[in-house]
Amino acid sequence: MQSGDSPPLQAVALDWATAADDLPRTFSSREDLQQTLQQLFAQASGELSPIVGGWAAAQERLAAVDPGAYGRSRNHLDGAVTRLSPYIRHGVLGLAAVRDAVLWRISRRLEGEKLINELGWRDYWQRLWTQLGDGIWDDREPLKTGHSPESYAAELPADIATGTTGLACIDGFSAELTTTGWLHNHARMWLAAYVVHWRRVRWQAGARWFLQHLLDGDPASNNLSWQWVASSFSHKPYIFNRANLERFSSGRYCNGCQLARRGCPFAASYEQLQARLFAIEAMPPRR
Amino acid sequence: MNRPVVWIHGEALGPDNPALVAHPGRPAVFVFDTDLIERQGISLKRLGFLYECLLALPVTLRRGDVAAEVLAFATRHQADAVITTAAVDPRFAPIHHAIACVLPVAVLPVPPLVELPAPGRGTTEDLRRFSRYWKRAEPLIWQGWNEPGHDPITRRG
Numbered sequence: 157m158q159s160g161d162s163p164p165l166q167a168v169a170l171d172w173a174t175a176a177d178d179l180p181r182t183f184s185s186r187e188d189l190q191q192t193l194q195q196l197f198a199q200a201s202g203e204l205s206p207i208v209g210g211w212a213a214a215q216e217r218l219a220a221v222d223p224g225a226y227g228r229s230r231n232h233l234d235g236a237v238t239r240l241s242p243y244i245r246h247g248v249l250g251l252a253a254v255r256d257a258v259l260w261r262i263s264r265r266l267e268g269e270k271l272i273n274e275l276g277w278r279d280y281w282q283r284l285w286t287q288l289g290d291g292i293w294d295d296r297e298p299l300k301t302g303h304s305p306e307s308y309a310a311e312l313p314a315d316i317a318t319g320t321t322g323l324a325c326i327d328g329f330s331a332e333l334t335t336t337g338w339l340h341n342h343a344r345m346w347l348a349a350y351v352v353h354w355r356r357v358r359w360q361a362g363a364r365w366f367l368q369h370l371l372d373g374d375p376a377s378n379n380l381s382w383q384w385v386a387s388s389f390s391h392k393p394y395i396f397n398r399a400n401l402e403r404f405s406s407g408r409y410c411n412g413c414q415l416a417r418r419g420c421p422f423a424a425s426y427e428q429l430q431a432r433l434f435a436i437e438a439m440p441p442r443r
Numbered sequence: 444m445n446r447p448v449v450w451i452h453g454e455a456l457g458p459d460n461p462a463l464v465a466h467p468g469r470p471a472v473f474v475f476d477t478d479l480i481e482r483q484g485i486s487l488k489r490l491g492f493l494y495e496c497l498l499a500l501p502v503t504l505r506r507g508d509v510a511a512e513v514l515a516f517a518t519r520h521q522a523d524a525v526i527t528t529a530a531v532d533p534r535f536a537p538i539h540h541a542i543a544c545v546l547p548v549a550v551l552p553v554p555p556l557v558e559l560p561a562p563g564r565g566t567t568e569d570l571r572r573f574s575r576y577w578k579r580a581e582p583l584i585w586q587g588w589n590e591p592g593h594d595p596i597t598r599r600g
Contacts, residue, residue, distance in 0.1 A: 179504035209495030
């Protein structure tokens with residue numbers, strides 16, 4: 157949220173007559189917009205995101221995209237990720253337009269391959285949604301965790317939703333999700349794995365939570381990615397360990413975590429975690 | 444379709460929305476689906492993001508039942524048709540149907556990332572894993588792109 161008195165929001169003028177009960181298009185500031193929305197949608201929780209919507213903001217982001225740097229650093233929380241997803245999800249930027257911008261900007265194919273591949277993932281999820289419809293809410297395949305579907309809790313535990321688990325990383329991701337409406341893809345995977353595998357919660361509960369908050373919340377991308385983590389849409393469950401999280405977050409969470417020395421549930425080898433979390437024999441986990 | 448209105452939905456909030464481009468200056472409407480917003484517990488962040496996207500477009504903003512609001516908007520502007528763009532969300536079909544019971548609806552396509560050859564008759568596209576989709580899609584996306592200094596003809600072989 158911008159602080160102080162932000163400038164008036166510029167809205168495109170309409171060429172036709174308006175009705176008295178049309179929703180307003182003129183705001184003195186972003187705070188004014190927020191207050192108006194709080195009145196119009198009284199049940200919608202929270203405040204505006206610091207991420208601004210609209211075509212101009214999307215163009216700024218698109219201009220800043222560096223496909224080569226993206227390909228090299230995207231898995232790191234500080235990597236050169238594009239943050240285009242909210243604009244793509246709502247068609248402010250079409251996939252074809254982003255594709256063209258990337259292809260125009262690169263001089264070697266290798267520079268653009270990873271980003272083009274990610275646009276492919278978005279297209280893939282959308283094609284699956286067309287095929288499956290509301291079936292994206294059902295398990296695509298049986299879980300490969302050795303646990304029965306009934307052993308997973310139906311609701312998201314309150315300490316995860318409120319960011320009070322005591323785990324600095326998980327609480328940090330939860331707070332970022334609920335205040336900004338955006339999370340790095342790696343953080344989404346860690347958070348989802350924690351919810352589903354460490355807390356044994358049904359992936360649908362986590363998926364619903366994400367869709368309430370993510371500005372790019374798209375039922376297809378979101379649910380099918382949760383299923384990928386859960387193992388109902390992949391060959392193995394996705395898990396991570398502390399070394400992995402520490403590496404791709406430069407230790408920013410572990411350094412200040414009260415459980416860093418003792419009690420971190422992620423501080424183990426993949427083999428140990430697999431034995432602890434799943435009821436199956438010798439399965440090489442995906443990392 | 445001399446006097447259409449444009450219905451903009453949440454999958455096409457850009458100024459290059461094909462319905463807006465095809466009918467410049469015609470009244471356009473977006474409806475916040477209040478039932479959906481409440482049922483899914485959509486946060487204010489998401490609504491604010493949509494709202495800011497919509498302020499950048501020439502569009503009247505409404506809230507309530509989507510089909511009923513679009514039809515009321517069409518009546519208000521004495522429209523003889525509704526123009527919109529294709530959507531993936533399965534909620535689109537029943538809304539489209541409810542509007543089409545009263546007025547003709549044209550659904551314009553959105554430029555795709557990649558045009559895949561149609562699957563064989565009676566079969567659906569193989570989307571069981573991303574790798575199968577990407578094996579077909581990736582070469583098509585890169586087809587027209589040529590590394591500077593490379594002869595496009597030799598690259599093609």
